[in-house]
Amino acid sequence: MSDFTEAELAAIRSEAERTYELDRAHVFHSWSAQAQISPMVISRAQGPYVFDGEGTRFLDFSSQLVNTNIGHQHPAVVQAIKDQADLICTINPAHGNAARSEAARLITELTPAGLDHVFFTNGGADANEHAVRMARLHTGRHKVLARYRSYHGGTQTAINITGDPRRFANDRGDSGVVHFFGPFLYRSEFDATTEAEETERALRHLERTIQLEGPQTIAAIVLGSIPGTAGIMIPSPEYMQGVRRLCDEYGLMLIADEVMAGFGRAGKWFAFEHFDIVPDIITFAKGVNSGYVPLGGVIMSDDIYATFAERAYPGGLTYSGHPLACAAAVATITAMHEENMIDNAAKLGAEIVGPRLQEFSEKYPNVGETRGVGMFWALELVRDKETREPLAPYGGSSPEVAEIVGKLKAGGVLPFNNFHRLHVVPPLNISADELNAGLDVFEQVLSEAHYT
Structure with a gap:
């Protein structure tokens, strides 16, 4: 046609x-x-x-x-990009910028209390890169746990966190990443026959992994709230609540990768809302402005923010909070609300x-x-x-x-x-x-x- x-x-x-x-x-x-x-x-x-x-x-x-x-x-987002281009196309991220500030406000209005600060990135992979870096610096630990059947991006740390075959050619076994099996009843690794069995056995496997790797060496668990390209495998609320409990018990940060599942894709602003949990770190990209201009970010807890209140964060990006991208995010979030x-x-x-x-x-x-x-x-x-x-x-x-x-x-x-x-x-x-x-x-x- x-x-x-x-x-x-x-x-x-x-x-x-x-x-x-x-x-x-x-x-x-x-x-x-x-x-x-x-x-x-x-x-x-x-x-x-x-x-x-x-x-x-x-x-x-x-x-x-x-x-x-x-x-x-979408006409409102296209117009917002045009209007921003007439005003300021780009600016050093060290300066304040109206589009970035408003985008950060709108994003953190959607998150639970205590997740009030955003570090903007260029996309999802570098959001996960910086989320892991923040968790490691905050805890003083290096290892990160991530599940098989997952995807977290194509940059060095992100591809090593990834748990599918795209990782193989880039994985030298020296990244500090340890993979574990998550729940997936249709292709269960635990010989489970019910969702309750799958949840219980997957949590037991995760806890044993933490114990045998040494919790004092582990900074974070990285989970796609609902894994996307890996298969849209929706965990039970009990599983996600169990992961949150294990993180609290062993002093680990919980990083929720919302790059694909977030900003409405799963029928809520963030997919973790389906499970009644609050992560320590949220990563996002994609749907925040529908990809019209590249944008991603890390939303961090107050505790992690406080780590860098008097200590410089060793990371940055030339295009962090790019005005055109942030203007698109403001228009996108507004349109999502209004429509x-x-x-x-x-x-x-x-x-x-x-x-x-x-x-x-x-x-x-x-x-x-x-x-x-x-x-x-x-x-x-x-x-x-x-x-x-x-x-x-x-x-x-x-x-x-x-x-x-x-x-x-x-x-x-x-x-x-x-x-x-x-x-x-x-x-x-x-x-x-x-x-x-x-x-x-x-x-x-x-x-x-x-x-x-």
């Missing part, structure tokens, strides 16, 4: 041809074997849609990298996405478990429902998964795919009609999938 005149399409195609030529000649892409990729050119974007180099429209069920939480080209986007995400997740994905799981042979909350859902593609054999290997893909993804795109939906999973992660302000239209394409494709 095209929304363009023939003249506009001709211009888009010419532009896309040049874009692709230059891309292949000069651009080095993330996480890719450079000679084996053929990047889709995105020429335009609007609301929940993107348009390729042919002018073809796709419903963006990926929110790009699960960051365009308010959709593309009730968080409630919309929670409502549509509960009333439309959850029930429809559960129906797919019951009806179609290659759909195993489906799980999620808000606009944050995953489908496990399996070869066999009884054995739960994945349709692609962990850390890789398969012709079958590639075929499913190709058919979704042919149906006009841009999906998010990781290993053997499809994620349903559209913008929070998508309409019910648009959401159902995308899920109709999923249903058509999955109903025709019969891989063994």
Whole structure:
């Protein structure tokens, strides 16, 4: 489907041809074997849609990298960036700046009491880098615990905290990071048969890990409140409360990685709110301004802030609290409030996405478990429902998964795919009609999938 005149399409195609030529000649892409990729050119974007180099429209069920939480080209945010550019484009972060101050105020209004200070970064990876640095300096300890099946970013500390195969080539075993198994009943590491068993055994495993590593050597536990690209595995409240208890008992900092799950993605401002806990440190990025201008940050407890009240924090960034990014954050948070986007995400997740994905799981042979909350859902593609054999290997893909993804795109939906999973992660302000239209394409494709 095209929304363009023939003249506009001709211009888009010419532009896309040049874009692709230059891309292949000069651009080095993330996480890719450079000679084996053929990047889709995105020429335009609007609301929940993107348009390729042919002018073809796709419903963006990926929110790009699960960051365009308010959709593309939201007029209030675009205007805020323009207005800020007219005033001040950039400034030394040592100076006060109105956009940064207002963004910090709005962000900390959303957090529990005692989490009132923000260190701004350029994105999620360096937010996690600095969160770990703060925890280490605050406690005087070096080790950090993080779970397998997690992702925390591509910079040095963040990739070592990560618990999926993207870590392997960058891990020399000398980062001070120790991994542990988190709860995931569908693929339990603890031979559990109920959520209660999985929670109890996962907490016992974590406590033994703390004890055997020496709590006096451990600065923090880093957890994605709801792991994102790792699989949108929602822990029980009892598990997260148990982790908080262990941190308190052994004097560890609890770092909640909210980079993907935060700012409404999970149907609340922060995903940890689902579990009735308060972290010591919160990291964020992505949805804070829908990715319109790169921005991330670390929200720290009063105790951690006090550590650096009379002692200089040994870290900084040229673009910390960049005015254009912070102006976008102010406009994004304001729009989320005014347009009730968080409630919309929670409502549509509960009333439309959850029930429809559960129906797919019951009806179609290659759909195993489906799980999620808000606009944050995953489908496990399996070869066999009884054995739960994945349709692609962990850390890789398969012709079958590639075929499913190709058919979704042919149906006009841009999906998010990781290993053997499809994620349903559209913008929070998508309409019910648009959401159902995308899920109709999923249903058509999955109903025709019969891989063994």
